[in-house]
Structures are given as C-alpha cells and as structure tokens.
Amino acid sequence: GIQVEQSPPDLILQEGANSTLRCNFSDSVNNLQWFHQNPWGQLINLFYIPSGTKQNGRLSATTVATERYSLLYISSSQTTDSGVYFCAVLDNYGQNFVFGPGTRLSVLP
Amino acid sequence: DAGVIQSPRHEVTEMGQEVTLRCKPISGHNSLFWYRQTMMRGLELLIYFNNNVPIDDSGMPEDRFSAKMPNASFSTLKIQPSEPRDSAVYFCASLLGRNTGELFFGEGSRLTVL
Numbered sequence: 231g232i233q234v235e236q237s238p239p240d241l242i243l244q245e246g247a248n249s250t251l252r253c254n255f256s257d258s259v260n261n262l263q264w265f266h267q268n269p270w271g272q273l274i275n276l277f278y279i280p281s282g283t284k285q286n287g288r289l290s291a292t293t294v295a296t297e298r299y300s301l302l303y304i305s306s307s308q309t310t311d312s313g314v315y316f317c318a319v320l321d322n323y324g325q326n327f328v329f330g331p332g333t334r335l336s337v338l339p
Numbered sequence: 340d341a342g343v344i345q346s347p348r349h350e351v352t353e354m355g356q357e358v359t360l361r362c363k364p365i366s367g368h369n370s371l372f373w374y375r376q377t378m379m380r381g382l383e384l385l386i387y388f389n390n391n392v393p394i395d396d397s398g399m400p401e402d403r404f405s406a407k408m409p410n411a412s413f414s415t416l417k418i419q420p421s422e423p424r425d426s427a428v429y430f431c432a433s434l435l436g437r438n439t440g441e442l443f444f445g446e447g448s449r450l451t452v453l
Contacts, residue, residue, distance in 0.1 A: 263441060263442060265444075271428060271446075271447055271449075272444075272447075273430065273444040273447075275441055275442075275443060278440070278441040316382070318442065326384050326387060326395060327372065327384070327432075327442055329381065329382040331381055332381070
C-alpha cells in the first residue's frame, strides 16, 4: 500500500519563527490533506490540497503531485501552533486515508 | 452544520465489559471512517463505510470489535469483551463521497479499560 513519511519528526521553535514541514508519499494520489492535532487531541482540518498551493493566514501549503510531496509552511509561529501536524493521503483504491506519523511542533514563548 | 458528533467523550470501564461508541456523521456525507489512535501505533483505520455498507474492515483488530451503520446518520463501534489493550482514543470521521472532498473528524472518544 501507499507509504507516507513526514519530516522532521519533532520541531522546537521560538515564537515568531518560520518553519517548513514535509510530507512524502510513495504513489500518486488524488486527495491529500493536512491536519493539526492540538494539545487537547482535536484533529483540525488545515488544507485539502491534492495539488497546487493554498494559503490561509500564516499557514500555506504546496503539493507537487508529480514529485510526490507536499509542504506545509508556518510563518510567524505562535504558541497556539503547538501540536502534531499530520499529512493524510487517499490510497490508490480510494478507500483508505493513510496518515503519516506526524511532526510534533512545540512553539516556545 | 454541527460537524461529526461522537459520544461518549470519555469512558472508563473494567475489563470484560461491553463498550459502545457512537458517531453521527456530517449530514450529506456518504463515507464514514472509524480510526483508533494510540501512542505506539498512531492513527489506524479500523473500518470504512460507504453509503452505509462496510467496504473495508481489515483494520478491525479481532472478533471482539464490531461496527454497524444502520442508516446514513448513525454508526456504532462495539467492543465486547473489552481488554486493557483496547484503551485508546477512537475517532470517527466522515467524507462527502467515496474519494471526494475533505475528511472531517469528530472530537474522539477516549476509552480506558481497567
């Protein structure tokens, strides 16, 4: 089945810093999403981005489907950005969202 | 829309007891997923329904686990008998179509089996 990798596994930032999170996947996909799991455990939708670039405030994402990767950019990070960021892709049969292992982000005040 | 609604939010039970977790998907969504999250294994898909029909239950750990979707607005995940290793957060998520649109999660049900 499709494999999803994320890097880095852990990231510690000072408030105000910028960061880039990466998601690599092993096969072509037609559905890719980024989620943020906050410290309370809620899974929040960030982007639905099977291809192209989107921006939402301080966050933006780019997926290059032909090269099988997606990037999540966080600018001017805030302590509320802390948590785990997951990339998820729909497998080739359109049946299962496969999640990456996540990137754990800690933003220090 | 109220989003995906799960209940209970927290459940503590003793080994051997039956546990039933409930999910109401977003109205109009045709696909429903049950996931389990643990520190060791991350997010694992347990079962997936499309138009109320189970499509893939290969992630269901064993016969102690069962899931139903009697109608488009309700699904249950049952564990009988429960064991301590079943302790986890169980998430329900719904999707507009079989491979269309965004996956939305409920807030999860945290299960502790003593």
